Amino acid sequence: MSDTAQYLIRQEPFYQPLHEEVxxxxxxxxxxxxxxxxxxxGCGKSRFVEYMAWRLGRPLITVACNEDMTASDLVGRYLLDAGGTRWLDGPLTTxxxxxxxxxxxxxxxxxxDTTVVIHPLTDHRRVLPLDKKGELLEAHADFQLVISYNPGYQSLMKDLKQSTKQRFTALHFDYADADTEAGIIATETGTDPALAQRLVQMAGAARNLKGHGLDEGISTRLLVYAARLLKRGVAPRAACRMALVDPITDDKDIRSTLYHAIDALFEVQSDARPVARSGDPSSVPSQAG
Structure with missing residues (x-):
């Protein structure tokens, strides 16, 4: 398999356009x-990039950034093996x-001090200096750099410099409106649309608490997780607690508030199973988990 082929996305990722982003x-x-x-x-940033790479037929190399990542992790380094010293390209160089x-x-x-290595690739030069190797790499004509971040979840110590920001065009993403988000969940998981609507209502209740006890609201990704658990026959209370509430907060009062919201939405009985209502398509049959 060629270097390019191994990074191609073979199957179309599901992505629901929201505005003019495509x-x-x-x-x-x-x-x-x-x-x-x-x-x-969890609003669909990474899925969008995957979708566009598939749509364009271009290979995609993704790097999950972290505070321990060095410039060498991006660019590459010399390695010592049985045959001697050899250079190994990092993902950005590849x-x-x-x-x-x-x-x-x-x-x-x-x-x-790591992110500054991308600067020469993001202006008219489109080059990557490989200082340790003594090489100035000119980027391939089809190379493109894409970055993402959550502007609402960072301290002053974790923000991009203006010298970095102003090298990029920008797209602002947010959660979809309720009907669209419910449609995304139903399509992504094959769950009943009425049940997807209830999950989105639960997300709305939690998102209203952002800045009032919650750092982040419930993401679309977590709603998909909850729908998949429900489809497996997990009771609504347990599925929503596991996928929607417990991952986002350790605060006892916030958890209690959201637990009550779950009970109100799904009208659970004391045994944590859904109330049986004739003709209700959101009732989930019990299945082996």
């Missing part, structure tokens, strides 16, 4: 402009060589 990204790609995608956790889309996910998690 056309805008396409225009940025046509000009090979770097793109910055901003939005809350993408620049083969003409891939390089996606740096949650870039603010990386140290600022």
């Amino acid at each position: 056309a805008l990204y396409q225009a940025a790609w046509d000009e090979r402009l770097p793109v910055m995608i901003k939005g809350p956790t 993408a620049a060589r083969i003409g891939a889309i390089c996606y740096l996910d949650e870039i603010v998690e990386a140290r600022q």
Whole structure:
């Protein structure tokens, strides 16, 4: 398998366009402009990048940024093995060589002295200096750099420098409206649309608490997790607690508030099974988990 082929996305990822983001990204790609995608956790940023890579037929190399990541982790390093010393390209260098889309996910998690290595790739030069190797790599004509981060979840110590921000075009993402989000969950999981609507209502209740006890609301990703548990026959109370509430807060009072919201939405009985109501398509049959 060639270097390019192993990074291609073979199957179309499900993505529901919300506004003009597909056309805008396409225009940025046509000009090979770097793109910055901003939005809350789990709102579809990474899925969108995967979808666009598939749509464009381009290989995608994704890097999950973290505070321990060094410039060498991105660019590459010399390794010592039985045959001697050899150079190993990092993911950014590989993408620049083969003409891939390089996606740096949650870039603010990386140290600022690491992120500066992307600067020469994001202006007219489109080069990557490999100082340790003594090479100035000119990026492939199809190379594109994409970064993402959550602007609502960072401290002053974890923000991008203006010198970095102003090298990118930007797309702002948010959660979809209730009907669209319910449709996404139903399509993604095959669950009943009425049940998906209830999950979205639960998310709305939690998102209203952001800044009032919650750092982040319930993401679309977590709603998909809850729907998958429900489809397995897990009781609504248990599924929603496990997927929607317990991952996002350790505060006892906030958890209690959200637990009550679950009970109100699903009208659970004391045995934590759904109330049986004739003709209710949201009732989930018991299955072996």
